[in-house]
Amino acid sequence: MPESRLLQGNTACAEGALAAGCRFFAGYPITPSSEIAEEMARRLPALGGVFIQMEDEIASLAAVIGAAAGGRRAMTATSGPGFSLMQEHLGYAAMAELPCVVVNVMRGGPSTGLPTGPSQADVMQARWGAHGDRPAIVLAPDSVAEVRQLTMAAFRLAERFATPVIVTYDEVVGHTRERVTEPATPAALPLRARPLPGARPYAAALDEPARLTPFGDGRRYHITGLFHDENGFPTEEPAAVEALLRRLHAKVDAHADELPVAEEISLEDAEVAVFAFGIGARAAAVAVGEARAAGLRAGLLRPRTLWPFPDEAVARAARRVSAILVAELNLGQLAGEVARAAAGACRIERLNRVDGAPITPAQVLEALRAAAVVAR
Amino acid sequence: MPHVLCPGCAHGIALRALFEAVDRLELDADRIALVAGIGCSSRLAGYADFCTLHSTHGRAPAFATGLKLARPELTVVVITGDGDGLAIGGNHLIHAARRNLDLTCLLFNNSVYGMTGGQVAPTTPLGGLASTAPGGSAEPAFDACRLLVAAGASFVARVTLYEPPVVADIVAQAIDHRGFSFVELISDCPVYYGRYNDLGEGPEMLMSMRSRDAAISQTLAGKAFVGALSASAAAPARPAGLATGILHRG
Numbered sequence: 266m267p268e269s270r271l272l273q274g275n276t277a278c279a280e281g282a283l284a285a286g287c288r289f290f291a292g293y294p295i296t297p298s299s300e301i302a303e304e305m306a307r308r309l310p311a312l313g314g315v316f317i318q319m320e321d322e323i324a325s326l327a328a329v330i331g332a333a334a335g336g337r338r339a340m341t342a343t344s345g346p347g348f349s350l351m352q353e354h355l356g357y358a359a360m361a362e363l364p365c366v367v368v369n370v371m372r373g374g375p376s377t378g379l380p381t382g383p384s385q386a387d388v389m390q391a392r393w394g395a396h397g398d399r400p401a402i403v404l405a406p407d408s409v410a411e412v413r414q415l416t417m418a419a420f421r422l423a424e425r426f427a428t429p430v431i432v433t434y435d436e437v438v439g440h441t442r443e444r445v446t447e448p449a450t451p452a453a454l455p456l457r458a459r460p461l462p463g464a465r466p467y468a469a470a471l472d473e474p475a476r477l478t479p480f481g482d483g484r485r486y487h488i489t490g491l492f493h494d495e496n497g498f499p500t501e502e503p504a505a506v507e508a509l510l511r512r513l514h515a516k517v518d519a520h521a522d523e524l525p526v527a528e529e530i531s532l533e534d535a536e537v538a539v540f541a542f543g544i545g546a547r548a549a550a551v552a553v554g555e556a557r558a559a560g561l562r563a564g565l566l567r568p569r570t571l572w573p574f575p576d577e578a579v580a581r582a583a584r585r586v587s588a589i590l591v592a593e594l595n596l597g598q599l600a601g602e603v604a605r606a607a608a609g610a611c612r613i614e615r616l617n618r619v620d621g622a623p624i625t626p627a628q629v630l631e632a633l634r635a636a637a638v639v640a641r
Numbered sequence: 642m643p644h645v646l647c648p649g650c651a652h653g654i655a656l657r658a659l660f661e662a663v664d665r666l667e668l669d670a671d672r673i674a675l676v677a678g679i680g681c682s683s684r685l686a687g688y689a690d691f692c693t694l695h696s697t698h699g700r701a702p703a704f705a706t707g708l709k710l711a712r713p714e715l716t717v718v719v720i721t722g723d724g725d726g727l728a729i730g731g732n733h734l735i736h737a738a739r740r741n742l743d744l745t746c747l748l749f750n751n752s753v754y755g756m757t758g759g760q761v762a763p764t765t766p767l768g769g770l771a772s773t774a775p776g777g778s779a780e781p782a783f784d785a786c787r788l789l790v791a792a793g794a795s796f797v798a799r800v801t802l803y804e805p806p807v808v809a810d811i812v813a814q815a816i817d818h819r820g821f822s823f824v825e826l827i828s829d830c831p832v833y834y835g836r837y838n839d840l841g842e843g844p845e846m847l848m849s850m851r852s853r854d855a856a857i858s859q860t861l862a863g864k865a866f867v868g869a870l871s872a873s874a875a876a877p878a879r880p881a882g883l884a885t886g887i888l889h890r891g
Contacts, residue, residue: 331707
């Protein structure tokens with residue numbers, strides 16, 4: 266009989282990481298993410314892992330990447346101001362092809378903002394916050410159970426694609442306590458793919474990641490954030506520069522079907538749909554149920570992977586419904602993406618809440634009704 | 642082999658000294674990691690046949706901290722410059738020293754940002770000319786060794802690159818020391834700082850290290866040297882009395 270317990274979102278994040286084999290955490294305190302660091306500090310030593318509180322968020326992600334170079338599964342967690350500081354190193358890890366997991370528990374922003382209030386206002390930053398054409402994998406759980414599940418998945422994806430994976434959710438999901446049932450023994454994570462004998466460290470097919478040997482495991486090579494050749498050494502040769510940049514993107518884009526798919530609720534016969542994630546999706550799910558009970562054929566499209574953006578799922582939904590209501594705790598950061606993916610197949614409506622409180626089912630229901638009225 | 646260092650740059654002396662130190666200590670090349678920041682001295686990591694991590698500007702001590710904690714059996718050496726380590730990276734250096742982790746930090750001090758064209762640095766002497774201090778630096782310079790002793794480093798030394806055997810010896814002791822070791826290597830930048838301040842070419846700048854290093858001067862008293870020392874009256878002096886040798890061992 267599976268045991269069920271009351272678990273906080275942030276605690277579930279730490280549990281998911283530990284279940285995935287994370288044995289290195291470097292971080293810095295910041296509301297509303299500090300519980301993740303505290304849980305890791307409590308539990309890592311007994312598992313033979315390492316916890317270190319670094320002097321700032323820049324150093325935290327640097328230490329995580331250093332540990333990844335040494336072959337450890339490594340993670341950090343932060344919120345808006347710290348996430349901003351981590352952008353350079355997100356780009357570094359992407360360029361160097363070192364796997365790691367970065368959790369951003371979103372709070373009100375910009376700037377110091379609302380340290381204890383939720384937002385979803387970092388979702389564009391998660392894609393584009395670093396300079397340069399950085400590839401991005403960003404996962405968005407909406408429940409305590411899913412925080413644990415997607416954090417666990419993040420480690421597998423980080424190693425599969427040899428790139429940092431961001432797990433992001435709002436402060437409400439992070440601080441909510443929900444009943445969680447103990448899972449069956451999690452499937453063993455595949456070990457980092459071993460390099461082929463004699464292979465150059467950064468030699469890979471056009472749509473595959475580099476396979477790096479952890480430092481100390483018997484292969485000596487150079488890792489750099491400069492553009493580099495297949496040996497890892499810096500190069501400015503135009504063909505090599507372009508080839509590397511395109512491979513860093515192709516290795517993810519060509520295999521985006523391996524990323525967590527969007528959840529679809531009642532979309533088959535829907536006339537209007539909500540596009541929402543995180544706590545907004547929890548409210549939307551309730552609103553969709555209430556709408557259906559009142560005779561309005563509503564549905565919910567809930568992305569679990571924000572980036573690469575779920576173009577196909579949105580396009581499919583757009584062809585079915587007359588309107589998609591994009592509900593976000595920000596000023597509309599993903600509405601443009603939804604509109605792009607919908608490509609004119611339906612209207613796009615927006616529900617934006619930016620006052621530090623979560624979107625409510627009543628708000629979504631009202632917006633759905635308004636969207637449906639226009640459609641008719 | 643091709644490299645990015647300018648003619649007359651002394652940085653290569655330290656790289657060779659590092660190799661000699663590794664040799665003397667009979668370390669396993671597979672278990673040595675160099676973690677470098679950004680700058681001319683940090684490019685040296687790419688010329689060494691170890692596991693080498695060319696990281697980001699100022700952050701090498703933080704990368705090295707993660708690597709060392711993840712793989713304690715590795716010998717981890719941080720390579721940084723005066724701008725990389727004392728400006729943008731000052732805080733990371735301070736905390737790495739405070740933690741007294743078993744890392745060795747080699748800081749190449751040539752009083753300027755060389756890679757980017759000769760801008761002023763926190764180690765540029767007062768009055769020194771640089772591309773962003775065209776009227777002479779208006780700020781006092783750091784004493785890196787005093788800073789690192791205060792921060793908690795348990796081995797602190799300063800050497801000039803004028804005397805390669807001394808450098809190799811100090812670097813070997815630093816690597817061998819268990820705890821945070823810091824070695825400030827007085828180097829030069831003839832193409833930028835030297836040119837802006839009329840300090841001559843590489844050989845002259847190297848020789849001026851000799852004349853300003855009290856300990857070396859004493860040992861060389863009476864010996865002949867080749868080449869002219871050129872130091873114009875307007876050239877700024879390195880702060881008088883910068884001690885060299887092992888300055889602190891905790």
